[in-house]
Every structure is written in structure tokens, then in C-alpha cells.
Amino acid sequence: MKNSTLIKGTAAIAVGAALLLGGGGTLAAWNAADAAAPGTISSGDLNVKASTGKWIDRAGNVINNIGAYRVVPGDKLTYTQDLTVTLIGDKMAANIVVSGANAANNFTPANVIITGPALKVGGAVVANPLTAISGTSTRTVTATTSFEFKATTSDRNDVNTSYNLGDVSYTLTQVVSAPGLADPTPQP
Amino acid sequence: MRTKRRLQAAALTALAVVLGLFTVQGTYALWSAAASASPGTITSASFDMALQAVNTGATTNMTLSDGKPATLTLSPTGTLGPGTSVYGGMVVSNNTNAGGQFNTAITASQPSVANLNGGALATYIIVKAKVAASPSECSTATAYTAIDTAGLVSPTVAKAGSTVFCFQVSLMSGTPSTVNGQPLKGQAVTIQTTLSARQLCGVPNVC
Numbered sequence: 073m074k075n076s077t078l079i080k081g082t083a084a085i086a087v088g089a090a091l092l093l094g095g096g097g098t099l100a101a102w103n104a105a106d107a108a109a110p111g112t113i114s115s116g117d118l119n120v121k122a123s124t125g126k127w128i129d130r131a132g133n134v135i136n137n138i139g140a141y142r143v144v145p146g147d148k149l150t151y152t153q154d155l156t157v158t159l160i161g162d163k164m165a166a167n168i169v170v171s172g173a174n175a176a177n178n179f180t181p182a183n184v185i186i187t188g189p190a191l192k193v194g195g196a197v198v199a200n201p202l203t204a205i206s207g208t209s210t211r212t213v214t215a216t217t218s219f220e221f222k223a224t225t226s227d228r229n230d231v232n233t234s235y236n237l238g239d240v241s242y243t244l245t246q247v248v249s250a251p252g253l254a255d256p257t258p259q260p
Numbered sequence: 261m262r263t264k265r266r267l268q269a270a271a272l273t274a275l276a277v278v279l280g281l282f283t284v285q286g287t288y289a290l291w292s293a294a295a296s297a298s299p300g301t302i303t304s305a306s307f308d309m310a311l312q313a314v315n316t317g318a319t320t321n322m323t324l325s326d327g328k329p330a331t332l333t334l335s336p337t338g339t340l341g342p343g344t345s346v347y348g349g350m351v352v353s354n355n356t357n358a359g360g361q362f363n364t365a366i367t368a369s370q371p372s373v374a375n376l377n378g379g380a381l382a383t384y385i386i387v388k389a390k391v392a393a394s395p396s397e398c399s400t401a402t403a404y405t406a407i408d409t410a411g412l413v414s415p416t417v418a419k420a421g422s423t424v425f426c427f428q429v430s431l432m433s434g435t436p437s438t439v440n441g442q443p444l445k446g447q448a449v450t451i452q453t454t455l456s457a458r459q460l461c462g463v464p465n466v467c
Contacts, residue, residue: 122295129360141359142305146462151299166291179304219302223461228323231307237299246290 116161117209120168120244125153125215145183145225148218155191155213155242157202165201165249170215174238183225188217189240201247215242305358309366309457314349314395314424321355322457329454336429343433349398352414352455353422361462362419367411371427371453379447380439386430387451391415391423398426407453416460425455 127135130148135141143149159166170189177184191198192214205211219235248254309322311332320330334348356362368389373382388404390397391414404426405412414423429451437443 118291119293120295122297125297125299127300133360135359138300138302142303142357144305144307144356144358144360144362144462145459147360149302153297153299155295215297217299221304228307228327230304232304234301234303236301240297240299241294242296243292243294245292248290 116164116204117158118160118164118166118244118246119156119158120213120242121156121158122215122242123154123156125151127151143219143221145221146223148220151188151217151219151237153215153240155215156210157213157244158210159202159204160209161204163250163253164204164246166244166246167200168198168202168213168242168244169200171241171243172238173241174236176234176236176238178233179221179230179235180225183222183230184235185220185222186218186235187220189215190217191215191242201249203249215240305356305362307457307459308355308357309364309455310353310355311455312351312353314351314398314426322352322455334427336427340429340431342431342435345401345428345430347399347426347428349392349395349424349426351395351422351424352417352457354417354419354457356419358419363460363462364417364457365460366414366417366423366425366455366457368407368425369411369454369456370407370409371451374450374452376448376450379444379449380442381444381447382449383439384432384435384444385449385451386432387453388428388430389453390426390428392426393424395424398424401428404428427451427453 127138127141127149129135135149138149141149155168157166157168168191170191172189177186193202193211198213202211202213217237217240219237221230307323310319311322311330312319313332313334315335315337316333318332320332322330324330332350334350336346336348338344338346340346352366354362354364356364371387371389373385373387375382387407389407389412390403390405391412392398412425414425417423435444437445
């Protein structure tokens with residue numbers, strides 16, 4: 073009887089040991105796995121393109137060649153140029169400004185009135201910053217400059233005189249106007 | 261192996277330092293774009309009124325290149341006798357190079373008659389004028405009237421258009437042959453009138 077017990081106990085131990093030894097495999101805790109696709113990150117866009125401008129007289133008649141046209145007192149000419157502004161981005165905002173340079177006026181200042189260049193969107197003065205509009209990537213901003221040769225110009229003042237309006241620049245600059253954008257300042 | 265790893269580490273460190281240095285010297289910038297245009301040059305027109313004497317064909321601009329007013333001699337043909345008239349005239353043309361509308365009106369002032377060489381003929385000279393559509397009308401005696409202080413004003417003369425001012429100079433019918441013992445025959449006078457051209461307003465409620 074004892075031998076049987078002994079034998080059983082031994083067998084159990086051997087089995088247990090065999091089990092331990094039989095670890096040609098390894099013990100492992102629970103683990104589980106899953107997969108994900110984070111997606112694609114795309115950048116927006118910012119751009120400004122100027123179309124060909126045109127001159128019109130007070131009556132709205134187009135002046136095809138301003139270089140050949142000769143103004144007289146009472147004339148008022150307006151230069152209009154459409155800008156296609158592209159703004160794409162969930163946090164996109166940008167300021168658009170216009171500046172002039174290299175103008176040369178030979179008229180008597182008191183005899184002319186120069187206004188602009190000014191920027192409008194849909195007839196209203198541009199309110200910076202412009203932001204991206206859902207559903208459309210572009211909008212039209214209209215730049216306008218006017219020249220009036222005052223009717224009060226007397227005698228033969230300012231005959232055969234010229235006014236070179238010089239160069240007009242349109243600059244569109246992104247601005248930080250929403251939380252979550254890095255402040256573009258130098259980092260040490 | 262250790263040496264290689266040390267060198268690699270040193271290179272990475274140096275690169276990081278360089279990047280760091282560049283970062284300090286440069287700035288971060290957001291997007292920007294620009295476009296430009298050149299609207300061009302606006303030039304004013306000339307204000308040229310051309311004059312041509314009917315009898316001689318002599319021409320001049322109303323204003324000379326130096327800005328001074330020109331003088332045009334009309335030279336009426338024929339000689340004057342009591343109760344007779346001579347005629348002259350000038351064509352006035354709007355020669356502007358204006359791009360748009362440029363209407364004008366020309367005014368001839370009341371003429372002045374002055375004796376030459378101490379004569380006495382001027383008192384007996386009558387000057388009348390009229391505006392005509394063509395130079396041939398100047399030698400027709402009809403429609404001449406005296407010019408008052410307001411002057412004689414032409415109809416509107418548009419760009420590239422013209423008008424004619426005709427003048428009739430007459431010697432009174434009862435002109436004596438002598439005045440103060442001096443014979444009037446052979447005496448001369450100068451007759452002057454001033455022309456002025458004015459741009460007419462082409463835009464309602466602006467001028």
C-alpha cells in the first residue's frame with residue numbers, strides 16, 4: 073500500500089516536474105492586439121493672383137489703352153483689378169494689404185484727386201484677417217484706384233502732363249488667429 | 261565598436277548643436293504670397309485751337325509753344341471807301357488730342373480800332389462780325405452784327421470740329437475827305453479782337 077502511495081506521489085511529482093521541464097515552450101501572460109489607420113494629413117493653401125486690370129472713364133466706358141488716352145479737366149478714371157485669393161486650412165487666416173511704389177506725379181497736386189489703391193470684397197472694404205470659407209477655396213478681392221482731373225483746373229494748367237501710377241503690390245500673409253497654432257517666434 | 265559609436269554620438273551632437281545655432285539665428289514664418297501690377301501712366305491732353313486766316317490761308321495755334329497768345333492778321337481784301345465794306349475771317353479748329361469728350365466755345369471780344377501814324381480814320385470805321393459754318397459766308401453781307409462787351413460766342417466746337425468768325429469792316433457813308441486839314445484818304449487803322457477758347461463741361465453736376 074505504501075508503495076502505491078509512494079508510487080503515486082512520485083508519479084505526481086514527476087509529472088509536475090515533467091511539466092516544468094517540458095518547457096521547451098514559455099509561459100506568457102495575457103495579450104491582445106488590434107490595428108488602426110490614423111489617416112492622411114494634408115496641408116492647405118494660401119495664394120493671391122492678380123488678373124489683368126482695366127481702366128474705365130466716369131461713364132463706365134472701358135479705356136483699352138491708357139497710354140494713348142488723354143485726360144482733360146473733368147475726367148475721372150478708375151482702375152480696377154480682380155485678385156483671386158486662395159485660402160484653405162481649418163485654422164487659415166490671412167491679411168491682405170496693398171501698397172504702391174515708384175509713382176511719379178507731374179500734375180499740380182491741387183488739380184488732381186488720387187484715391188486708393190483700396191481693396192473690397194463684394195463691394196465692402198476688406199476686413200482683415202480673411203478666413204477660409206467652408207465649401208470654397210477662393211474668393212475675389214477687387215483693388216481700385218481712381219484718378220480725377222479736377223474740373224476747376226483753369227487756363228491751360230497741366231496740359232500735356234503725366235502721372236505714372238508706378239507699381240502696385242498685393243501681399244497676402246497668414247496670421248495666427250485661432251488657438252492651436254504655434255506662435256511664429258524664434259525658438260532658442 | 262566603442263570608438264565608432266563614440267564618433268557617431270559626437271557627430272549627432274554636433275549636428276544638433278548646429279541645428280540649434282541656426283534656429284536661434286533664423287525665424288519661423290507663416291505662409292505668404294504676393295502679386296503686383298502696373299496700372300500705367302495717365303497723360304493729360306493738349307488744348308490746341310488752330311487758327312487759319314480765310315483770305316491768306318495763314319495758320320497758327322491760338323497759343324504758341326512758349327505759352328504766349330498768337331496774333332493772326334486777317335488782311336481783308338479791297339480798299340475802303342465811304343459806304344463800302346471789306347471782309348475777312350478766320351477758321352478756328354478744335355485740335356485737341358483728348359481721349360474723351362472735349363467741347364469748346366470760342367469768344368471774339370469787342371474789337372478795338374486804333375489810328376496809325378496819328379490819323380483820324382478810326383472814328384469812321386465800323387466793325388461787325390458773325391459766326392459762320394464755312395469761310396465762303398464771310399464775303400456775304402448778310403447777318404453781320406456789332407459785337408458788344410460780352411463778345412461774340414461761337415456754337416459748341418467739338419473735338420476735331422471748327423467754326424468760322426467773319427468780320428466786316430465798313431467806312432461810314434458820310435465820312436469826310438479831310439479831318440483837321442488832313443486827308444483821310446490813305447490813312448490806316450489797326451483793328452484788334454481777342455479770341456478766347458473755353459472748355460465746356462462734359463459731365464453734368466461735376467463742373
